[in-house]
Amino acid sequence: MxxxxxxxxxxxxxxxxxxxxxxxxxxxxxxxxxxxxxxxxxxxxxxxxxxxxxxxxxxxxxxxxxxxxxxxxxxxxxxxxxxxxxxxxxxxxxxxxxxxxxxxxxxxxxxxxxxxxxxxxxxxxxxxxxxxxxxxxxxxxxxxxxxxxxxxxxxxxxxxxxxxxxxxxxxxxxxxxxxxxxxxxxxxxxxxxxxxxxxxxxxxxxxxxxxxxxxxxxxxxxEKNAKFVHFIVSDANKAAQIIGSLFQTKSMRISDNCNLYLYDTSLPTAKINRTLIENGIDIKEAHLCEDTLEDYFMKITGGEGIA
Amino acid sequence: MLKLIKCEFWKLKRKHFVSFVIFAALLFPIPFTALVLAGSVGNFTGFDAVFGLLVTLGEPVMLPIVLGIVAAMLFFMERDSDTLKNLHTIPVSPAKIASAKIAVLFILGLIYSLATLISSMVGGLMAGSEFVNIGEKVWISVVTSLLYTASTLPVVIIIVWLNRSYIFSIILTFFYTMFDYMLAYGGQFASKEPAMKLISNILPAPTIYRWQAAQFVSPDSPAYSVLEPYFLPLWIVVLTVFIIGAVSYLAIVKIYGKHES
The missing domain is CATH 3.40.50.300 (P-loop containing nucleotide triphosphate hydrolases)
Known part of the structure; x- marks a missing residue:
């Protein structure tokens, strides 16, 4: 102790x-x-x-x-x-x-x-x-x-x-x-x-x-800070449907028609990329991201960030 | 406590007012020496006359005003420099800090009084007299400084309590001293009003003067018969001023303890 x-x-x-x-x-x-x-x-x-x-x-x-x-x-x-x-x-x-x-x-x-x-x-x-x-x-x-x-x-x-x-x-x-x-x-x-x-x-x-x-x-x-893959695609809704059905995950968030956040980082990103392209979706960017301490601070204080 | 007092003196380094005060104590006898040389102080001459004038007329005005200003400097110092928190986390209690500051006032009062004695000796020498009864004069100087320092403590209560600016403290000290002084040298003899009598018996300067008068008014002088019924023995004066000082000390410590660090 x-x-x-x-x-x-x-x-x-x-x-x-x-x-x-x-x-x-x-x-x-x-x-x-x-x-x-x-x-x-x-x-x-x-x-x-x-x-x-x-x-x-x-x-x-x-x-x-x-x-x-x-x-x-x-x-x-x-x-x-x-x-x-x-x-x-x-x-x-x-x-x-x-x-x-x-x-x-x-x-x-x-x-x-x-x-x-x-x-x-x-x-x-x-x-x-x-x-x-x-x-x-x-x-x-x-x-x-x-x-x-x-x-x-x-x-x-x-x-x-x-x-x-x-x-x-x-x-x-x-x-x-x-x-x-x-x-x-x-x-x-x-x-x-x-x-x-x-x-x-x-x-x-x-x-x-x-x-x-x-x-x-x-x-x-x-360790608590969320990790995710951020996709910027031509159709985020369609991309989410494809990933959800083919990779059996619901751990995603769509912020607008182009931005898709995939929180299950154990999935094979390269394979997802290939699948999306094969299904006619353009991928402009794909990044592995991690929340900063500031993001975490904002999340738990429910307000604006800190210096 | 000795460490605290030593530190209080260190804190006054480069505070030129304190050295100016001691210098003023040395200069103050000049007008009195001039009076003595002009031969206008009754039956007393030379050193006796200069010393008598300084102790009965000089110190009762100068010492409380000087100590009131120094008290404001000492008690506002921690507030102005935001050091109270450093002292509290040592830890030093507010009661000890306040006690050390009051002790510094008594020591400075003593230094001022002894400086006055030395300068009156110089004045006496200029007036052509020999030094007689030095031991007695040292004793009177010490007692006078202790009594007048204690008599300043009531105004220190207000300074600490109100915790305002230096200017306010100086004005307050000046009015307190002048009121006390006027009562000592005129009011208590002139008025027969019971309220005035009561105030004269409560305030320290009139009480102290009733002991001083017994020391310095010559039985041959016309004033003696007027003042003689008012004379007080030293123990009554000391007891009265001690009570005033002790109550003031307790009040200062209590009020200072409530100051936020």
Whole structure:
């Protein structure tokens, strides 16, 4: 049985009559990256704030390291690193000075932790530049440095690639992966950028309007994605009749007179092509296709796609 | 708690207002030294006169205003830089954060008061006097700073509670200080109204002045006979201001704890 580092049971947050998070049950396994995927306003940040005790849940329970968060904050929180919403630092101080304050409060006396964290995110140690002069990307890097500085076992990162340029995104992705693979950290990461989650996460939770719609490993989700052969033909209805009668299948969909989707990919495509041509149907195109994660996201959220 | 206080001071780095305040404390005695040199402060002369004027007339105005502004800086800092969430997830409780900020106010009050003492020594030297009763003056400086810092806490409650802008906090502090000051130096002696008497006994500055007057009004002066019935022993003043400070402290901690991180 898997050991859950983070687990919620029936986690709910209501603001007045508005339900922000509803009956959420997430399970983050040890040493894995869990991607919480959802549109803006889906309830990702509220969920993370409740996990960290920053927002009190209306009902439900948060368990971290197998212990309820409520009442154990002093034991649990020092073992967690987090980045919630925008990076929060003192604008009149440098990056090193900012980290020094939080290191002092965490009881970290050695400057090597500050230096190490800054090096990890490619920010200079003892630089004179003030936080207020930082670009959004540098601020985000500093927030990640703060999250990892005390070498926590669990990282909770809310949209960590916000504001980063493409190279920065690749770097952050790479070191988050390394933190998990090489150092055995358990990471919960939220994003509205589907491609990021699919590139990084081992397990995925899809949240929409505060409800967790799906929670599975990336591998399982990929297996669930529908595969099909897409034919563009001169007469889709006639083609469907021929395929149905000769190959004994009903697993098809016609979108208009030209487009036919055959979902039984075990059938011999070359033979189908030949049969259709022999029956006077022109085949303009035939492709083996697979739904993307975005298609799957659209399907289960019943709405528009995600970035 | 010591770590928290140290961190609060680190957070003030490059906040030039704080160093400006200490500098102002050193400059404030200049007009009083000029008054003493002109020989217009009753029976006191030299160092005694400059120090007396600074402690009874300078600090009661300057210290609460300065501390009110610094309090706004300290208590708005986490809100403005969005750092409360970082502190809560360490975890550091809001009560401890608020306590550290209040401790910083007391320490800055003490530094301001001692800077005032040093500058009054310079003023006294210019007025040609020798330094006498230094120990007593250090004691009075320390007690005065602690009392006036505690007396500022009621206005800090409103600053933290309303959680508004710096300008609003400065205006609020200024009006509170001036009202307190006017009551201390005029209202409590001039009015016989029961409501005024009650307010004078509740607000800290009039109470503190009733102890200060006993220290600085000479028995030979005509004002002595007027003020003498109002004199209060230190323990009553300390008890009154302590109650005001303690209630204010609890209120600040409670209100600050409700701020969303």
């Amino acid at each position: 898997d050991e859950y580092m983070i687990e919620t049971r029936g986690l709910t947050k209501k603001y007045g009559s508005q339900v922000s998070v509803s009956n959420l049950n997430i399970h983050v396994k040890k040493g894995r990256i869990y991607g919480l995927l959802g549109r803006n306003g889906a309830g990702k940040t509220t969920t993370m704030r409740m996990l960290l005790g920053l927002t009190a849940p209306t009902s439900g329970e948060v368990k971290i390291f197998g212990h309820p968060m409520q009442g154990n904050e002093n034991k649990i929180l020092p073992r967690i690193g987090c980045l919630i919403e925008s990076p929060g630092f003192y604008p009149n101080l440098t990056a090193t000075e900012n980290l020094k304050i939080f290191a002092e409060l965490r009881g970290i006396n050695s400057p090597k932790y500050i230096r190490g964290a800054l090096e990890l995110v490619n920010l200079p140690y003892r630089d004179k530049k003030l936080f207020s002069e930082y670009s959004l990307g540098m601020k985000q890097r500093l927030a990640i440095a703060l999250a990892v500085m005390h070498e926590p076992e669990v990282l909770i990162l809310d949209e960590p690639i916000n504001g980063l340029d493409p190279i920065g995104i690749a770097e952050v992705r790479s070191f988050i992966r390394e933190l998990c693979d090489a150092r055995g950290k358990t990471i919960l990461i939220s994003s509205h950028i589907l491609s990021e989650i699919s590139l990084l996460a081992d397990d995925i939770g899809i949240i929409d309007r505060g409800v967790l719609l799906e929670e599975e490993s990336l591998k399982e989700l990929e």
